[in-house]
Amino acid sequence: MEILNEIKFSMPSLSVNESSARAAVSSFIVQADPTVEELSDIRTAVSEAVTNSIVHGYRGTQGRIDIIVRLLPEREIYIRIKDTGCGISDVKQAMTPLFTTAPEEERSGLGFSVMESFMDRLSVKSSVGKGTTVTMRKRLAPHGG
């Protein structure tokens, strides 16, 4: 993977950091001159992944969330969001629209659906007791396109 530019950061799984993660990713991606819609899509996907780590991965406990954002050739954005929380026993079920294990917190079960819809590619790798890694890619429209 040829990497043109990259940031890595780590933060505790505090809900107040959901907006911090969005802001950090946005400020890095702006150098690729995304459209307003592309930036909104990426911000939303990042927010969903980080919230999943906080709400489901760490479930009231606290851990760290590691985020890598890369700018790849041909205006492709790569984002990896990793936690070392409880993991997901059935990833396929977790990715089913409207499925949630936290209805009492009014989770809509749409997090993965939003990530899939707003990004080009989504990969979820999880191991029970070890954590979850979400990788997303999105190719920005050509300049002037």
Added chain:
Amino acid sequence: MNIDILSENGTAVAVLKGEIDHHSAKSAREQLDSFIITMQPDVLAIDLSGISFMDSSGIGLIMGRQKLLKECGGRLEVRKPQPYIRRVLRLSGIERIVRIT
């Protein structure tokens, strides 16, 4: 996020400003539920014109208030979402349950 609730021709209008995510939805939920339980409005309109960001936490926030209002005999509406937020709403299929204008 800030919430101002005002009355407009017999309809309660909650004007939300800022960003809706899992973190901010908690306080919004408390404020709106307190108003619904205390005032029991026939109609509560949530005005999203001042919302610059919303992820699926906003869907949970809207659905939860719709459920509570229904239990109280009222009805929820959503008003003036920005185009990007309309996309999130559309993805959820919420417009089948809640009127969006």
